[in-house]
Amino acid sequence: MRLTYPDSIRIIRLPCTGKVDVIHMMEAFQKGADGLYVAGCLEGECHYLTGNLKAKKKVEYTKKLLDEIGIGGERLEMYNIAASDGPRFAEVAREMHEKIKALGPNPIKSATSNKEAA
Amino acid sequence: MIIAERKPMDEIIGFIKNYKKILLVGCNECVTVCYAGGKKEVGILASALKMAFKKEGKELEVEEVTLERQCDHEYLEEIRNIIDQYEAVVSLACGVGVQFMAEKYLSTPIFPGVNTCFLGVTEESGVWTERCQACGQCILGQTAGICPISRCAKRLFNGPCGGSTNGKCEISKDLDCAWQLIIDRLKELDRLDDYEEIMPIKDWSTERAGGPRKVVREDLKS
Amino acid sequence: MNTKTKTPSKLEKILAAGHLAVTSECGPPRGSDPEAITKKAEMIKDYVDAINITDNQTSVTRLCSLASCIHLKLMGIEPTLQMVVRDRNRIALQSDILGAASFDIFNILCLSGDHQQFGDCPNGQNVFDIDSMQLIQTLRYMRDEGKFLGGDDIGRPPQMFVGAAANPFADPFEIRVPRLAKKVAAGVEFIQTQCIYNLDKFELWMKQARDQGLHEKVYILAGVTPFKSAGMAKYMKNRVPGMDVPDEVVKRMSDVPKEKQPEEGINICVESIQRLKEIEGIKGFHVMAIEWEEKVPEIVERAGLYPRPKDL
Numbered sequence: 001m002r003l004t005y006p007d008s009i010r011i012i013r014l015p016c017t018g019k020v021d022v023i024h025m026m027e028a029f030q031k032g033a034d035g036l037y038v039a040g041c042l043e044g045e046c047h048y049l050t051g052n053l054k055a056k057k058k059v060e061y062t063k064k065l066l067d068e069i070g071i072g073g074e075r076l077e078m079y080n081i082a083a084s085d086g087p088r089f090a091e092v093a094r095e096m097h098e099k100i101k102a103l104g105p106n107p108i109k110s111a112t113s114n115k116e117a118a
Numbered sequence: 119m120i121i122a123e124r125k126p127m128d129e130i131i132g133f134i135k136n137y138k139k140i141l142l143v144g145c146n147e148c149v150t151v152c153y154a155g156g157k158k159e160v161g162i163l164a165s166a167l168k169m170a171f172k173k174e175g176k177e178l179e180v181e182e183v184t185l186e187r188q189c190d191h192e193y194l195e196e197i198r199n200i201i202d203q204y205e206a207v208v209s210l211a212c213g214v215g216v217q218f219m220a221e222k223y224l225s226t227p228i229f230p231g232v233n234t235c236f237l238g239v240t241e242e243s244g245v246w247t248e249r250c251q252a253c254g255q256c257i258l259g260q261t262a263g264i265c266p267i268s269r270c271a272k273r274l275f276n277g278p279c280g281g282s283t284n285g286k287c288e289i290s291k292d293l294d295c296a297w298q299l300i301i302d303r304l305k306e307l308d309r310l311d312d313y314e315e316i317m318p319i320k321d322w323s324t325e326r327a328g329g330p331r332k333v334v335r336e337d338l339k340s
Numbered sequence: 341m342n343t344k345t346k347t348p349s350k351l352e353k354i355l356a357a358g359h360l361a362v363t364s365e366c367g368p369p370r371g372s373d374p375e376a377i378t379k380k381a382e383m384i385k386d387y388v389d390a391i392n393i394t395d396n397q398t399s400v401t402r403l404c405s406l407a408s409c410i411h412l413k414l415m416g417i418e419p420t421l422q423m424v425v426r427d428r429n430r431i432a433l434q435s436d437i438l439g440a441a442s443f444d445i446f447n448i449l450c451l452s453g454d455h456q457q458f459g460d461c462p463n464g465q466n467v468f469d470i471d472s473m474q475l476i477q478t479l480r481y482m483r484d485e486g487k488f489l490g491g492d493d494i495g496r497p498p499q500m501f502v503g504a505a506a507n508p509f510a511d512p513f514e515i516r517v518p519r520l521a522k523k524v525a526a527g528v529e530f531i532q533t534q535c536i537y538n539l540d541k542f543e544l545w546m547k548q549a550r551d552q553g554l555h556e557k558v559y560i561l562a563g564v565t566p567f568k569s570a571g572m573a574k575y576m577k578n579r580v581p582g583m584d585v586p587d588e589v590v591k592r593m594s595d596v597p598k599e600k601q602p603e604e605g606i607n608i609c610v611e612s613i614q615r616l617k618e619i620e621g622i623k624g625f626h627v628m629a630i631e632w633e634e635k636v637p638e639i640v641e642r643a644g645l646y647p648r649p650k651d652l
Contacts, residue, residue: 023158026165030172065162068127069170108172271455272426272466276473276522278515279452280507280534281581288581289455301515313518316526319430319474319489 001086005093008100017041018051025062029071032109035100037077039092045082052080071107075100119148119239120212121246122155122232124163131170133229134206138177141204142167142231143197143219144184145211152246154232155210157184163210163231188215194222201226237268254324254331260317262303267320269296275317346529347483349446349501350418351390353652354624355530355559360617361624362645363420363532363561364636365392368403374411377403380633385417387640388627389648390447392532395422399459406436410443420503421445424453429469430478430489437482441498449503449532450475473526476502480527502527506560507534508545509584517548524557531558532626535565537608538584539615546619555621562616563626566635567605570594606635606642613643 014020017040028036038059040052056078063073077096081088104110124130134140142160150156164180171178181204185193188211201207206227209216213234220228236248251268258265267273271289277297281288285298304310322328345352354361364384369376381391391412395405409419421440423433440448452472456464470478478489479502486497504523508516520531536542542562549555567573570593577585589608596604609627616622625645629635640646 021158023161023165026162026169030165030169065127065166069131069166070173071169108169272452272471273468274452274471276471276519276526278510278512278519279472280505280510281454282511283581284511289457295511298512301512313515314522314525316473316477316522319470319478322469 003086003090005090006097008097009093016046016048016051017055018046018048020055020058022058022062022065025059025076026065029066029075029106030108032106034106034109035075035096035103037079037092037096039079039081039089042080042082072103075103075106119151119237120214121152121235121238121248122149122212123152123235124154124159124210124232125230127166127170130163130208130229130231131167134167134178134208137205139179139181139203139205140167141181141183141197141201141207143188143207143209143211144182145188145209145215146184146186149210149212149232151240155212157182160184160210163208185211187211189218191222194219198223251325253320253322254328255321257317260312261300262307262309262312264296264300264303266296266300269294269299275320345501347446347499347501348444349390349499350652351420351447351530352501354389354649357649357652359624359649360622360645361390361559361561362388362627362640362648363390363392363624364388364627364629364633365394365420365422366408366633367394367397367630368405368408370400370402372403374403374408377408377411378415381412381415381417384633384636385415387637387646387648389624390418390420392420392422392449392626395424395451395453396427396459398454399426399456399461401460406439409440409445413443413445418447419445420447420449422449422451423475424451425468425470425472425475426453426456426466429467433470433475433478434482434488437479437498437500438494441496441500446499446501447503448479448500449505450479450528451505472504473523476504476523476526476528501529503530503532504528505534506531507582508536508542509534509538510582513541513545516545517552517554520549520554520558521552524554528558530561530623532561533563534582535563535628536612536616537589538586539612541584542616543619546621550621559623560621561624561626562613562619562622563628564609564612564616564639565628565630566609566632566639567593567601568632569598569601569605570596572605606639609639610642613639613645617643 017038020038025036038055040055046052059076059078063076066076067073079092142164144155144157144160160182164182167180168178183197185196187193201223208229208231209219210231216228216230237250238246238248241247248268253267266275266277270277271287272279278295282295282298285295287293287295304312345356351361366377366380393405393408396402405422409421412419450472456462456466479500482494482498483500486494488494506520573585573590573593576583577590593601593604613625627636627639
């Protein structure tokens with residue numbers, strides 16, 4: 001479709017969002033990601049039936065965990081986008097980009113760089 | 119099995135905030151089955167702790183180990199050669215394992231990473247409920263397989279009390295009235311006459327009330 | 341019916357003589373001023389045969405039942421000690437029974453007790469060392485065998501007239517009479533029921549009790565509580581476990597203007613007593629006028645139960 005979306009997004013492909021586990025999301029932030037979103041098929045259209053529903057629950061759990069440690073659960077979101085829906089994909093990418101930009105960098109990065117600066 | 123739940127993050131962070139190098143030890147048995155302290159949970163907790171420290175501009179080194187059990191000597195011995203390299207241990211085993219480890223490794227602070235909750239079952243995926251209070255004198259034969267000590271909020275032996283409403287306990291609509299369950303089961307077993315017998319006063323000496331308990335099998339001692 | 345009494349209890353004497361007994365209850369204060377009890381008791385003493393003192397009702401910490409009963413006894417009023425098994429182990433229960441007996445308190449009501457979750461100490465422990473059924477057995481054992489649970493002899497065994505509560509309206513309904521039968525088998529001598537608004541259901545429960553001959557083995561006192569307002573009726577209908585308030589009764593209260601509601605509440609109460617009098621097996625009434633003790637005299641008088649028997 002040749003639609004543009006921000007180049008801050010790195011895409012990691014999976015056969016199904018059902019494969020996403022809490023540890024994957026945690027490690028993304030641990031390695032410095034400022035934001036993360038899990039994009040699964042529309043509810044009811046999962047090729048593996050319930051993969052995207054399981055992903056949704058794991059995302060909710062991880063958001064709470066990120067809140068607990070002060071990273072901020074709002075940096076993580078679950079979206080449902082039809083595979084063919086290019087415009088929506090681009091829209092979500094822009095949405096997340098703007099949201100994370102407003103939140104600022106991952107707190108673990110600023111703390112380390114503050115330390116280095118000090 | 120023993121059901122446990124991870125402690126709140128701020129509590130665990132509070133235990134180890136002054137350390138730089140810790141050992142995080144999981145257990146492959148009960149806490150794995152209830153998703154509180156198995157290998158996966160160890161990984162998630164390690165990641166969370168590292169991030170929490172980094173956020174404060176500190177580094178935390180975490181070694182992850184999951185033992186088969188922490189309530190048997192042979193498995194706890196497996197960390198003997200490495201434990202001295204760490205300033206502290208956070209154990210995700212139940213309270214039993216945490217204590218047994220602390221008894222073994224006297225010069226290393228051992229902290230609990232989970233709250234040990236009760237003896238129970240997996241009713242369905244993600245839902246665990248209590249079934250046994252380990253009273254030491256099982257009465258399940260007389261109560262149609264349902265325990266009034268662990269499932270009745272007042273541990274009545276001759277229930278139900280006057281608060282039982284629509285098969286639910288007075289303290290919560292989500293809690294079944296144990297005595298309703300017992301009566302229903304007795305009816306199904308055609309043993310409702312059993313209800314007429316007054317259950318005698320309980321001997322609590324084999325329960326916590328009697329002091330810490332011990333079981334010995336002479337034939338099995340070395 | 342046995343006209344000989346087993347204890348010096350005035351309540352037992354009245355029941356044994358074939359009179360309809362009348363009891364009521366007072367809630368102790370959340371403080372140490374005994375006047376809160378003695379004033380209420382003074383108001384109703386000529387209209388009732390014995391006064392129950394509740395025991396940390398709804399798990400709210402109050403002046404204890406035992407001390408309150410002693411205050412009543414010192415005033416020359418017949419008290420009924422209420423004892424829940426929620427807060428005391430078997431040692432404390434036996435000990436408090438002896439404490440009551442040392443002041444010649446002759447009536448006791450054995451109860452489980454509301455869970456502490458409802459009260460002011462929801463984080464506290466509970467005891468439930470023995471249950472209310474076993475407490476009944478314990479009392480009969482202490483009185484009739486003259487022994488402690490542990491087997492030793494009791495010096496001057498307690499002479500207690502043993503009572504318990506019954507709730508015909510709790511679930512499961514089918515087990516309510518068997519539970520009453522169990523309490524009778526355990527040795528209970530009088531029963532006070534939960535307050536009655538659903539007279540049809542109560543009549544059914546009584547019929548089942550009579551079918552088992554229970555009405556001749558235990559004195560059943562029907563519980564009644566007057567509604568102060570339609571709001572109270574609705575609250576009790578919806579928020580109190582084990583309470584059965586039929587819609588018609590709530591409607592009767594709501595149909596009346598607010599200032600007339602207390603009067604209607606008393607009317608309903610008196611009418612209930614009249615209807616309950618007709619039920620075979622009812623040996624008396626337990627009038628619970630919560631925070632409205634001043635209405636007890638009117639209720640007792642209008643129900644034709646005044647004056648109370650004297651000089652037994």
